[in-house]
Amino acid sequence: xxxxxxxxxxxxxxxxxxxxxxxxxxxxxxxxxxxxxxxxxxxxxxxxxxxxxxxxxxxxxxxxxxxxxxxxxxxxxxxxxxxxxxxxxxxxxxxxxxxxxxxxxxxxxxxxxxxxxxxxxxxxxxxxxxxxxxxxxxxxxxxxxxxxxxxxxxxxxxxxxxxxxxxxxxxxxxxxxxxxxxxxxxxxxxxxxxxxxxxxxxxxxxxxxxxxxxxxxxxxxxxxxxxxxxxxxxxxxxxxxxxxxxxxxxxxxxxxxxxxxxxxxxxxxxxxxxxxxxxxxxxxxxxxxxxxxxxxxxxxxxxxxxxxxxxxxxxxxxxxxxxxxxxxxxxxxxxxxxxxxxxxxxxxxxxxx
Ligand SMILES: C[S@@+](CC[C@H](N)C(=O)[O-])C[C@H]1O[C@@H](n2cnc3c(N)ncnc32)[C@H](O)[C@@H]1O
Numbered sequence: 001x002x003x004x005x006x007x008x009x010x011x012x013x014x015x016x017x018x019x020x021x022x023x024x025x026x027x028x029x030x031x032x033x034x035x036x037x038x039x040x041x042x043x044x045x046x047x048x049x050x051x052x053x054x055x056x057x058x059x060x061x062x063x064x065x066x067x068x069x070x071x072x073x074x075x076x077x078x079x080x081x082x083x084x085x086x087x088x089x090x091x092x093x094x095x096x097x098x099x100x101x102x103x104x105x106x107x108x109x110x111x112x113x114x115x116x117x118x119x120x121x122x123x124x125x126x127x128x129x130x131x132x133x134x135x136x137x138x139x140x141x142x143x144x145x146x147x148x149x150x151x152x153x154x155x156x157x158x159x160x161x162x163x164x165x166x167x168x169x170x171x172x173x174x175x176x177x178x179x180x181x182x183x184x185x186x187x188x189x190x191x192x193x194x195x196x197x198x199x200x201x202x203x204x205x206x207x208x209x210x211x212x213x214x215x216x217x218x219x220x221x222x223x224x225x226x227x228x229x230x231x232x233x234x235x236x237x238x239x240x241x242x243x244x245x246x247x248x249x250x251x252x253x254x255x256x257x258x259x260x261x262x263x264x265x266x267x268x269x270x271x272x273x274x275x276x277x278x279x280x281x282x283x284x285x286x287x288x289x290x291x292x293x294x295x296x297x298x299x300x301x302x303x304x305x306x307x308x309x310x311x312x313x314x315x316x317x318x319x320x321x322x323x324x325x326x327x328x329x330x331x332x333x334x335x336x337x338x339x340x341x342x343x344x345x346x347x348x349x350x351x352x353x
Contacts, residue, residue, distance in 0.1 A: 003041045003258060005279055018294050022279045023270045025297070027290040030262035030283040034110045042115050043204055043257025046247050046269050048124035048239055049107075051100065051133055100129065101136045108140030111262070112187060118198040118205030120251050121185040122148070124239070126156070127177060134183045142185040150180040150243060152222045180222075182247070199253060206253040210311035216250040223307035232303075233266035233296035235289060241300055242307035242314070244272035249312060252278055267293030271300035276312065 005024055014036065015028040026033060092100065115121070121142060125133050130147070138144050158176030161168050189198050189205055198205035207216045225240040248259055248269060255278065261269035264282030266289055273280035274297065284290040305314040 003037060003281070005258070005281070016290075020270075020294075020297050021274045021301070022277075023274055023297065024281045025264065025267065025270060025290065025293050026281065026283045027285075027287060028283050029285045031107065031110060033283050034114055034262065037114055039113045040116050040202075041258070042111075042119060042260045043202075044119055044251035044259045045111070045115070045121040045123075045262065046244070046251050046259055046272075047122065047261045047263050048237055048265065048269075049104075049133075049263045051125055051129045097132060100132055104133050104136035105140050107262075108137045108142050112141050115187040116202045116204045116257075117187055117193070118189050118195075118202055119187045120145075120204070120207065121183075121187075122247050122251060123183040123185065125181050125183055126154075127179075127181060130181045130183065137183065137185055141188070143188045145184045145186050146218050148182040148184055148247075149219045150182060150222045151178065151219060152180055152224060153178055154180065184218075203252075203254045203256050207250045208253045208255060210250075211313075212311040214311060216246075217310070220246060220310060221308040226306065229268075229300060229303065232299045233268065233292060235266035235292060238266055239268045240305075240307060241268065241272055241275065241303055242305040242309055244268050245275050245305065245312055246310040248272045248278060248280070249276045264293055265289055267297040268300065271297045274301035 005019070005022065013024075015026045015033060017024055017026040019025075111121075121137075123133065123137065134144060134147075154177035156177035157174035158172050159174075161171055161173055164171075186205070189195070193201075195205045209215055210217075220243060222243045223240055225238050229241060230238055251259055257279070259269065259273050259278055259280045261280065261282045264270060264284040267282055267284075270280050270282040270293065282293060284293060305312075
């Protein structure tokens with residue numbers, strides 16, 4: 001049974017939700033939502049989960065807002081500019097690390113049957129948590145494929161020893177983080193099934209090549225989330241459109257199917273899916289962020305990107321095309337159709353053709 005985004009009759013619609021373009025945004029706890037949807041209904045997952053678990057609890061978010069220290073650490077100011085609070089992952093004790101392990105194990109156990117065989121799962125992480133998170137996901141039955149390295153200057157590490165800055169001016173506590181690891185997983189292919197068969201049967205199993213025909217790469221030069229995107233979506237973990245569009249694009253090998261973000265936040269994955277012309281579902285538990293996504297997705301998805309795009313055009317949403325059905329089709333898909341003579345799947349599906 002498939003999730004039908006067009007008719008609103010699927011089980012996923014029992015929760016408060018809104019639709020935009022070819023996307024569905026749901027206000028729910030993703031654990032509850034996932035339990036209700038049909039098996040083998042999700043084609044790909046692209047998500048940025050709360051890997052410290054505690055940082056998105058109401059109490060911790062309230063502390064952060066009041067500028068109080070909890071799990072959110074206020075980093076020292078740098079070059080005169082104040083840095084945004086960061087979750088203090090190094091402060092997690094053994095019990096909390098066990099809680100993280102349990103969280104991801106349970107999440108992947110619920111998710112796995114809902115994925116189509118061969119469906120890819122992209123999970124954002126950081127260098128402190130990746131071993132814990134990735135091993136928990138593998139223990140639940142997801143097949144680890146590789147790590148994707150997003151090259152980006154982070155604000156983690158590189159500090160002099162706290163209160164020992166004068167005494168040890170030539171020391172830093174940790175390397176300054178210059179990358180963000182994303183785990184790439186897959187629901188195992190049925191025993192004996194080749195990739196070709198999986199693509200034919202389920203439309204999954206591989207990754208979509210870049211638009212210039214080159215393979216999708218496991219190192220992605222990236223940028224910090226641009227100010228104009230942050231001014232649209234004021235979420236502490238907003239990811240840049242220039243990155244998310246590349247990931248969403250590659251997640252559906254034939255450009256068809258549904259990309260899920262079970263930890264939607266302010267909707268950067270959903271906006272990216274809209275921008276590259278794919279169907280998507282985002283789930284968010286926090287009511288403020290769910291509302292924020294509703295407002296941010298329409299604005300983010302039409303923004304041209306200025307950072308590295310991995311072969312995708314940094315298109316301008318104003319140049320939207322209209323197909324006969326009245327469904328707006330982004331130039332990305334149009335570009336593909338022009339370049340290859342083949343319609344870009346998602347758009348064909350959404351346009352009812
Ligand atoms: C790291 S943030 C994702 C931010 C996103 N990348 C963006 O660009 O806005 C994780 C989000 O997951 C949400 N969340 C945490 N637990 C959840 C759950 N069980 N179900 C749904 N959402 C959850 C948090 O409220 C938070 O907004």
